[in-house]
Amino acid sequence: MLQTEGLAVQRGDRTLIANLAIELAPGSVTWLRGRNGRGKTSLLRLLAGLSTPAAGAIRIAGRSPHEGGAAWRRHLVYIGHQNALKDDLSVTEALRFLAQLHGLPSAEAPLHLALQRMGIADRRYAPVRTLSQGQRRRVALARLALHRDSPLWLLDEPFDALDVEGIAALNSVISEHAARGGCVLLTSHQALSLTSPVPAVLDLDAAVPRRRPA
Numbered sequence: 001m002l003q004t005e006g007l008a009v010q011r012g013d014r015t016l017i018a019n020l021a022i023e024l025a026p027g028s029v030t031w032l033r034g035r036n037g038r039g040k041t042s043l044l045r046l047l048a049g050l051s052t053p054a055a056g057a058i059r060i061a062g063r064s065p066h067e068g069g070a071a072w073r074r075h076l077v078y079i080g081h082q083n084a085l086k087d088d089l090s091v092t093e094a095l096r097f098l099a100q101l102h103g104l105p106s107a108e109a110p111l112h113l114a115l116q117r118m119g120i121a122d123r124r125y126a127p128v129r130t131l132s133q134g135q136r137r138r139v140a141l142a143r144l145a146l147h148r149d150s151p152l153w154l155l156d157e158p159f160d161a162l163d164v165e166g167i168a169a170l171n172s173v174i175s176e177h178a179a180r181g182g183c184v185l186l187t188s189h190q191a192l193s194l195t196s197p198v199p200a201v202l203d204l205d206a207a208v209p210r211r212r213p214a
């Protein structure tokens with residue numbers, strides 16, 4: 001599903017990640033680990049096609065992000081640290097906005113079901129600005145329930161701010177995605193409680209960062 005070869009991630013003159021080879025299979029969940037500032041977000045953004053690798057190649061479902069354009073983008077969903085919800089919209093309107101932006105189903109029924117999956121449907125008419133951090137995270141993650149046809153999910157700290165019930169809801173959405181052959185790469189500073197499938201670990205601290213020669 002996702003393959004990289006000789007991948008290098010650079011910020012300024014620092015090479016954060018060098019010569020990274022990843023191969024993620026359909027139906028797998030991989031926990032991307034590493035200390036603060038190690039380059040996890042930079043790597044996820046690069047895999048999402050939001051930045052360009054300093055070296056190496058990425059293939060997702062056989063295509064390269066920098067060749068594939070919009071067709072390639074349909075193969076993946078990237079949810080970053082930011083929830084990207086508009087404060088002045090209601091929860092349903094904010095999710096509809098995201099759904100339309102990403103070409104997803106945006107009728108009332110699928111939006112309601114998605115919010116139910118993340119246990120936040122009871123707040124569907126509330127303005128986003130009145131939600132707690134954990135509630136906002138649930139709304140942002142509800143988008144995943146609409147992304148059934150995007151095989152690769154790249155999730156940056158998805159469990160951040162979620163309570164025990166929110167974590168269980170997200171685990172269930174991720175498990176279902178993997179069970180239908182989807183692939184998930186996610187970061188978390190806390191140990192994962194996901195058991196189906198048992199996550200593989202990609203530990204960036206196992207590799208030593210290098211400086212680019214002057």
Ligand SMILES: Nc1ncnc2c1ncn2[C@@H]1O[C@H](COP(=O)(O)OP(=O)(O)OP(=O)(O)O)[C@@H](O)[C@H]1O
Nearest residue numbers: 011012016034035036037038039040041042043189
């Ligand atoms: N816009 C930027 N310009 C230059 N350097 C940056 C920029 N954003 C991040 N960096 C640097 O890139 C490095 C990697 O940052 P990144 O956010 O990818 O790490 P991370 O592993 O996700 O960290 P954390 O666990 O703290 O979220 C850090 O050292 C950071 O200082």
